[in-house]
Amino acid sequence: MKVSVIMGIYNCEKTLKESLDSLLNQSYKSFEIILCDDGSKDNTLQIAKDYLKKYPEKIRLIQNETNKGLAYSLNRCIDISNGEYIARMDADDISYKNRLEKQMNYLESHPECALVGSHVFLFNDKGVWGIRKTKSDPLKKDFLFGSQFVHPTIVIKKAILNQVGNYTVSKATLRAEDYDLFMRLYAAGFRGHNLQEVLLNYREDATAFKRRAYKFRLDEAKVRYNGFKKMKLMPLGLLYVIKPLIVGLIPQRILTLLRHQGLDSNQDDEATRPIVK
Template sequence: MPKVSVIMGIYNTNNKIMVKKAIDSIINQSFSDFEFIICDDGSSDNTYEIVKEIISNDKRCILIKNNRNMGLAYSLNNCLKIAKGEYIARMDADDISMLDRFEKQVKFLDNNPQYAIVGGNAELFNEEGTYSKRAMKEYPTKEDLLFGTIFIHPSIMMRKDILLKLNGYRAVKETSRCEDYDLWLRLYAHGYKGYNIQENIYKFREDINAFKRRKYKYRIDEAKVRYKGFKNLKLFPKGYIYVIKPLIVGLIPQNILAILRGENK
């Protein structure tokens, strides 16, 4: 059995160079005891064939496919159904993992059984190169969830048994752009906690196309996720103002938000 199962969803990307960089950053990890499960989410282009060719020479890689486009949460749950590893690691098809990422995360989880999940900091990059960094709080608490996500989703590694206790990702309409945030809310509501390695273990693509995908309807869905999550975490009445936060933030232009976050060039 592999120590780690890496799960990744992919959909309609014919950028072979980008996808290959993402996959190679996993295949070439300094920690090699893993399986890499990739779920094509019913792509209508040649994404499936591109990935199949890239992974053809590595027996640790497994490619599956949804019959139709179902969304990231559904795809990740599909990967979980066949995952055999003790730990579950995430990866996205347009990002890059630092080559010692798994080595550091496995060591942390092995040595710190009190933590259910470990993430880390990341470099931010786009088509022009690295332009900033994103630092996450080292010891996130449930109160930190009021302000937003506490882990960079594709950077995390989590204990599979705990993820299964939570029934994996919640694949419903309201979590279609915040399936990770919903998971963190449920994770902490069940009394688990996580840690962020204070090093850049990941390279996160944040470009203009990512900004364009953030439609306002997803802000409304996030508000619903926040309400349910905060209620389970007993964060009301303080949490009420933070429930409507995504609705307000959604009205602010993305270039202004980038400046406010200190992530502009």
């Protein structure tokens, strides 16, 4: 088993089937899918059980007794994984058929690379409406502007993920577990790459840009501070630590405009990036 695809699932009965089907249809075959139900209250768990029954050789399912959050659920998946690599996937996104094949080809031909991601198309129930591009080879300083990888697109070496302690489970990282992880990886000397092509459709509504509760912006400021400090980006980083707090004060209509203007940018700016899944 080469790859373990890990997915936290929670109240996603409307999208889970399409997401799982996109994985089961991959051209790359040496992988398993590990699902962790995080206390779903709809039909999500039953759908997962149905897929487990149909694909017992491919799918594994675990459950949290209560809702614990994405980072906790992903860590549980990592703990029982058999793969040499860990791939991420969300229960409302769609992987392209050749996604894992292309990412594994890159990782195995570039042993110096710890993780690989890609561009994504943004879509909703009406279809694709935008694109989010990612920088090919992000540097430490790029993280001042925001996370440099789209979380559900990444494939990472499991040994390296274990080396940095997997995902951080804390109040501060509740909405920024990916940003925190990527900064810890870079602080430890690892580097990643983004394939300059779309390999996943990322579900996001084109009209409804949810305003984050201000408490989550405070939490992200803490994540930024800790990450920038570990990557030795201080004192310049202090200017970017307060950025989410300032963004939280910007009127909704201006945020939406900034977001749409930033869709084809290589910098994943806080004002324009989607809420972390």
